[in-house]
Every structure is written in C-alpha cells, then in structure tokens.
Amino acid sequence: MEASSYFAILVIFCCSVAPSLKSEPEVPRGHGEELGRHRDPEGHIPVLHDVPSPLEFWEKYASQRKPVLLRGVAKNFPAYSLWTDEYLRENYGELKVKLEAKVEKDHYPVGEKGLAQDTIRNFLKTYKNQDKYIVSQLPDPMSKEVMVLPCVRCGSFKNRALEANLWLSSGGTKSLLHKDADNAFNCLLNGTKDWILIDPEHEVNVPMAEEAISEYGGFSLINVDRVNLQRYPDFAKVPWWYANITAGDCLWLPYSYLHQVRSYGTKNMAVSVLFSRLKEFDSTGCDTAKPEYTPLSEADMVWTYDGIASQTMGNTDPFELNETLVDWCEENKDKILDATAVLEGLKQMQAMEEEEDENFEVHDVDILEEISHQVMMILDPTGTGSVSCDRLTQLTVAELKAVAEVMSSDPANTEQYEYKHFSxxxxxxxxxxxxxxxxxxxxxxxxxxxxxxxxxxxxxxxxxxxxxxxxxxxxxxxxxxxxxxxxxxxxxFTPRQLDDPAGIQWQHAKMEDEMFRKDAETPMQTHSRNAETPMQTHRENDKQADHAHGEL
Structure with a gap:
C-alpha cells in the first residue's frame, strides 16, 4: 500500500475514534463541592456604617427586598457587653430554650427538658463539647437588653414586629440553603458568620422542596457541602452575593431571600427580630420620631415568650392571616365564612406548587376538618354557624393570634414534642x-x-x-x-398533625446525595472541602468592603 493511502486510512480511523474519547461528560465547575464554588460571587452586599432614616431604609432596602449590612450598630445593645456565659447563667439560667443540631435537619439533641428542649443553665454547661445549638424564641426577660433599631421604630414597622429569636452555639453551625417567611434584622453579638445570599428572582433555577403554596419560607434540596450539578444543572446559572458579619453587625434579610449561613468562633451568639411582609409604608410619626434605640421589651411584639411555657416561634403573621380569611370569605358565593369554607381554604393551602388545580389529592382531611371547627369556634363563639366578611375585617389581634395558634403552631415549641417525633x-x-x-x-x-x-x-x-x-x-x-x-x-405517640412532605422529600434527597458522595468523590473535591469556604476566602480578600460599599 502506498504511503499516501495508508495515511488517508489512518486519518479516517482517528476521526472516527475521536468522538468516543469524549464520552465522559465534562464535570461542571463546582460539582461535588461546597455551595458557592459553582461561580464567582457578584460581590459583598451593601454595607452602611450608620442606621439609615426610616424613609431611606424603606425606599432603598425594605421595599426593594434588598439585603444590607449595618456595621457595628449592635454594639449599642446592652446584651453586646453583658451576655457572658456567667451572666446568662446567673440571670436567665432557668429559662427554657429550643435546641437543634449544629447542622440543620441533622437531628434534635436532648436537653434537660426533653428532646430539643433545654434550660439556658444546662445548655451553657454542655454546649462547648456537644453537638447542640440554641435556635429559640427569645425569652421575654432577656428582651430588655436587646434594642430595636431606629429605622423600624415608627410608621408601618412600629406595630409589625412579629417575634424575636436567640441563636447560640460554640461555632461550627451550618444551615441549609433556605428562605424565611418574614423580614428580619439579624444582629451578631459574638463570633463571625458568613452568609451566601441569592435574590428571589433566581429561585426558578434553585431546586426547592415542595412546600404548600401558602408558604413564603422553605428550603432547597441542594447539599451545601457537596452540590450535585449533574442532578441540578440549572443551579450553575445562579448568581450569589455574600456577607461577612462580625460581632456588633446587623444584617437586614428580606422575606423569601435565599441564604445559607456558617458560623465561627468558640462562642457564636445572635438575636433576630422578625417583621411583617409590608407591601406599603405609612411614614406617620417618622418625621418627629427621635433616632433612638429602643429596648425590645418596650416594642409591641406580636408573639412573645415568657421563657417557661410553650413557645410561639414560627407562628403565622396574624395580619397576613386576616387577609387570607377575608379572601376565603369573599371567594364564597354566599359571602360568609363557615367551617366548609375554612376547610376548602385549608385544602388549598396544603396543595403542592405543581398541583395548583382542582384534582390534587388532599391528605389528613380529618385533621383539617378538626382545625376548621376550632377556627370557627374562635370566630363564631355564639355558634351561629358563620361570620360575615365585614366581621372578619374587624377581628382583633388577639382573635387572629388565637386562630393562628390553631392553624400553624409547631409541635417543637412544646415539651411534648418528643411524643410527636417518634412513632x-x-x-x-x-x-x-x-x-x-x-x-x-x-x-x-x-x-x-x-x-x-x-x-x-x-x-x-x-x-x-x-x-x-x-x-x-x-x-x-x-x-x-x-x-x-x-x-x-x-x-x-400517635400523631395528630399534618404531614410534612417537604421534610420527607429532603430525607430522600439526603440519601441520594450520600450515594452520590460514595460513588463520585474525587481527591480534588475532598481537598476543596478541607480548604476555606468561598465566604472565608472572600472575608480575607474583602477587608475593605466596608469602605467600597459605604455609600451604597
């Protein structure tokens, strides 16, 4: 065979074989690595060094659903200097708090008062060498040493503070990627925290657990330690911002804003105050209000907790609930609200996002019927069988809170939670x-x-x-x-509560991710998890971020 013919055959052979050499798909950037490795961040969120005026805060941040970091403003809280372990033990040791594991949804630790229930005294005795984390409603006696920022002490914000929460650990905590139903100021008193934040407009590319259509909160199925971009390829498109928070800082987090948080330090402590999802702002009183920090104990908090009885953490915003009840009434052809109308509304609230039609299957109907009758006993104490839409517009906050307790109370808020947790x-x-x-x-x-x-x-x-x-x-x-x-x-131990399909879905995703870890882990990915997290890397590189964003 001539050399030229041989060469031609060789070229054809190589060309035909070449595609087979590319059969292995290219591994996406960040696949199998920590959240935030899939692309570079957009930058640090805006940083301010002074509390803005109420109107500026509303116009630039709250109304736009934009996060902002207020550097050093929590140093004005008495708690910032007072809340040493010894002080907490001596002054608040017998108050009861809720517990979680340091890794969200990992397990519930046992405390002195039962599963996920502890006293502050017992927690302080054990938290530095045990996997436990206070994630609790703030007991009322402690609220006098926490301050409400001036920008939310007048106008529409003044009466729409919902609840206050306490977060305390020995560091090393790690949340899921999730979103909260309400606005919040998160103020750090000890340690440091790194946040990853994702604008709600990008949620379409984030795999979320299926929540009821009424929910503004929820969590992603993404494993924050090992993101599976082959299973969730659209997540590679998602841009993210970050926030490096140190003791004394407060972060404004808008409702439904996706975020993931990691904490550091031998003691990491924070408080948060939740606010309603306001759609408009009435600035009445803001022009004459003094820009002063106000003790939280003097604020008109909707949900409070005495530190002894059951908590009300996570209960529904009664103002939002009022709108829901009125909507149910007006959707009824008779323009009244009765047990049947409440039941139909509850069924719709239990629908999954992809099942917004008339044919979805409703579970736990007997429980929903029981809730419907309890709601009507509150709204219609005389037993007439129904209430008018006008009556619903005149409900007091106390009446709405009673309805919210029936519709949305969390079993984990009580010492009896253990009876709900095991079958x-x-x-x-x-x-x-x-x-x-x-x-x-x-x-x-x-x-x-x-x-x-x-x-x-x-x-x-x-x-x-x-x-x-x-x-x-x-x-x-x-x-x-x-x-x-x-x-x-x-x-x-027989449950009398609604199923949690999102929790079940998370457990399935967790098991699949564990199989993915065993099958696909590479030395490079192992190394990346032992190295700094994306936020830690940017903490070192962005020490001047305060100045760069100070005018934003």
Whole structure:
C-alpha cells in the first residue's frame, strides 16, 4: 500500500475514534463541592456604617427586598457587653430554650427538658463539647437588653414586629440553603458568620422542596457541602452575593431571600427580630420620631415568650392571616365564612406548587376538618354557624393570634414534642426490646437505657412512659402491666398533625446525595472541602468592603 493511502486510512480511523474519547461528560465547575464554588460571587452586599432614616431604609432596602449590612450598630445593645456565659447563667439560667443540631435537619439533641428542649443553665454547661445549638424564641426577660433599631421604630414597622429569636452555639453551625417567611434584622453579638445570599428572582433555577403554596419560607434540596450539578444543572446559572458579619453587625434579610449561613468562633451568639411582609409604608410619626434605640421589651411584639411555657416561634403573621380569611370569605358565593369554607381554604393551602388545580389529592382531611371547627369556634363563639366578611375585617389581634395558634403552631415549641417525633411502632419496639421475657419484667433502668440508645430520646419522657406502664410504681412492669398500659402509651405517640412532605422529600434527597458522595468523590473535591469556604476566602480578600460599599 502506498504511503499516501495508508495515511488517508489512518486519518479516517482517528476521526472516527475521536468522538468516543469524549464520552465522559465534562464535570461542571463546582460539582461535588461546597455551595458557592459553582461561580464567582457578584460581590459583598451593601454595607452602611450608620442606621439609615426610616424613609431611606424603606425606599432603598425594605421595599426593594434588598439585603444590607449595618456595621457595628449592635454594639449599642446592652446584651453586646453583658451576655457572658456567667451572666446568662446567673440571670436567665432557668429559662427554657429550643435546641437543634449544629447542622440543620441533622437531628434534635436532648436537653434537660426533653428532646430539643433545654434550660439556658444546662445548655451553657454542655454546649462547648456537644453537638447542640440554641435556635429559640427569645425569652421575654432577656428582651430588655436587646434594642430595636431606629429605622423600624415608627410608621408601618412600629406595630409589625412579629417575634424575636436567640441563636447560640460554640461555632461550627451550618444551615441549609433556605428562605424565611418574614423580614428580619439579624444582629451578631459574638463570633463571625458568613452568609451566601441569592435574590428571589433566581429561585426558578434553585431546586426547592415542595412546600404548600401558602408558604413564603422553605428550603432547597441542594447539599451545601457537596452540590450535585449533574442532578441540578440549572443551579450553575445562579448568581450569589455574600456577607461577612462580625460581632456588633446587623444584617437586614428580606422575606423569601435565599441564604445559607456558617458560623465561627468558640462562642457564636445572635438575636433576630422578625417583621411583617409590608407591601406599603405609612411614614406617620417618622418625621418627629427621635433616632433612638429602643429596648425590645418596650416594642409591641406580636408573639412573645415568657421563657417557661410553650413557645410561639414560627407562628403565622396574624395580619397576613386576616387577609387570607377575608379572601376565603369573599371567594364564597354566599359571602360568609363557615367551617366548609375554612376547610376548602385549608385544602388549598396544603396543595403542592405543581398541583395548583382542582384534582390534587388532599391528605389528613380529618385533621383539617378538626382545625376548621376550632377556627370557627374562635370566630363564631355564639355558634351561629358563620361570620360575615365585614366581621372578619374587624377581628382583633388577639382573635387572629388565637386562630393562628390553631392553624400553624409547631409541635417543637412544646415539651411534648418528643411524643410527636417518634412513632408508636418505634416506641412499641423499644419497649419489647427492653422487656425480659424470662423474668417477665420491664425494668425502669433497662427501659431508659434502651429508649436513649435506640431512639436518642430523653430520660424525662422515658420516665413518663414508664409511669404509664407501671401505675403502681413498683419499679418494673410485667406482661399484664404492658397489656394494660400499652394502648395509653402508644396513643400519646400517635400523631395528630399534618404531614410534612417537604421534610420527607429532603430525607430522600439526603440519601441520594450520600450515594452520590460514595460513588463520585474525587481527591480534588475532598481537598476543596478541607480548604476555606468561598465566604472565608472572600472575608480575607474583602477587608475593605466596608469602605467600597459605604455609600451604597
């Protein structure tokens, strides 16, 4: 064969083989890495060194749903200098708070008061060497040492402060990528926090858990430690901003603004104050109002918490609820609100985003019916069967709060949460595992140990369960005792609450991400997770960000 012919055949062969060499798809930038590696940030959010006037704050930030960082303004809070561990222990040690794990949705730690329930005193004794994090409504006695910023102390904002929250850990906390239903000022008192922020206009490219259509809050299915861009390719398009927050700073976070937060420092403590989703601003009184910091204890807070009873954290904004009730009434052809109209409204609220039609399947109808009747008992105490639309426009805040408690209260706000968290099947299994058939005895200590080991439940609730099985206080329960008390115990753990489809969806995504980690991790990706996070890198590079954005 001539050399020229051989060369031609070789070229044809190489060209035909070349496509097969590209069969492996190109790995997108940031795939399998931490959130924020998929593209460079747009920059740091605007930074101010003084509190803006109420009108400027509304026009430039609140009405535009734009975040802004107010540098150093929380140094005016008494809490900034007072809230040492010793001070908190001595002055507020017996107040009750809610707990979460440092990694959001990982698990619920056990506290002195049960699952996810602790006292401040016990938390301070254990938080530096245990995986626990106070994410709680701020107890009222502590509110006198937290201040409300002058820009939200007049006009429409004045009476629309919803609740205040406390955040305390030994650092190392990590949230999901999520959005909150209400506006908030987040003020850091100790440590540092790094935020990733995504404008709501880009949510279309963010995989979100399916929430009810009524929800303004929610969370993404993205694994913030290991973003799967092959599963969620559109996320690669999403631009992001960042905020580096140090002790004394306050960040304004608009409602439904996607964000992810990591905390650092041996003690990381913050407070936040939530505000309604205002659509317009009445500046009445702002012209003459003095630009003063006001103790939170003097503010007209909608939801408060005495530090002893159940919390109201996360309850619905009663002003928004009022609009919803009026809408349900006006949509009714008879222009009245009765139990049937409330039930239909609740069914619509349970619809998933992709099921906004008349044929979606509603679950937990019996629970919704019960809620409907409870709502009408509040709105129609005389039992006439209905209320007019005019009556709904005249509801008091107290009446609206009572309705909100029925419609949206969180079981995790109570010491009884543990009874909602575990299923009857799980509890029955633990009881039978701890029961010794040979001696026909279920010993108290054996049951407590098995309950804590198998379910990671609290000793407090384990003892309460055992008391139901051992009503004569013998210190043990035999087979007859178990037969007599088992139904009472299991009934306590039978849920009477709506399903959480978003939570179930998150668990499925978490399992799939774990499979992805095992199958696809590379040394380079492992290295990136051991290195600085994207926000830490920009913290070092942007020490002058305050000055660059000071005029924004």
């Amino acid at each position: 009857p099947e799980q509890v029955r299994s633990v009881i039978m595992l701890a029961y010794d058939a040979d001696s026909d005895r279920l010993e108290l200590e054996a049951f407590i140990k098995k309950y804590q080991e198998a379910l990671h439940g609290s000793e407090k609730i384990a003892r309460e369960v055992f008391e139901m099985l051992d009503p004569e206080n013998k210190g043990y329960a035999n087979k007859d005792d178990l037969k007599g008390g088992m139904s009472q115990v299991l009934d306590m």
